Amino acid sequence: MNDEYTEQELNELIEQLCRSKAEEFRMIGYEQVSGEDIWNCVSDKYHKGIPSLHQVVNDILSLKVTSFMNYMTLSAFKGSRF
Numbered sequence: 001m002n003d004e005y006t007e008q009e010l011n012e013l014i015e016q017l018c019r020s021k022a023e024e025f026r027m028i029g030y031e032q033v034s035g036e037d038i039w040n041c042v043s044d045k046y047h048k049g050i051p052s053l054h055q056v057v058n059d060i061l062s063l064k065v066t067s068f069m070n071y072m073t074l075s076a077f078k079g080s081r082f
Helices: 007-027 035-043 053-061 065-078
Strands: none
Touching (some): 007 035, 035 053
16 A cells, blocks of 8 residues: 555545544534534644644544534634634
């Protein structure tokens, strides 16, 4: 297997992981969550640039509902979400 991915392949991988995490949240009752919402939450802390792929994957897969809801609440207060 080739360990080198194109930027498009990496973007597709990350999008799929975010959609999967959003589906997980929808299964437990958070029906309005999208893959884009997940990515916005996870990437919010990447002020110095995107970290290594394994860190991004870990951040997506380990995202907890409480962290996501805290992010959404703060975004709403800042006016960036609603």
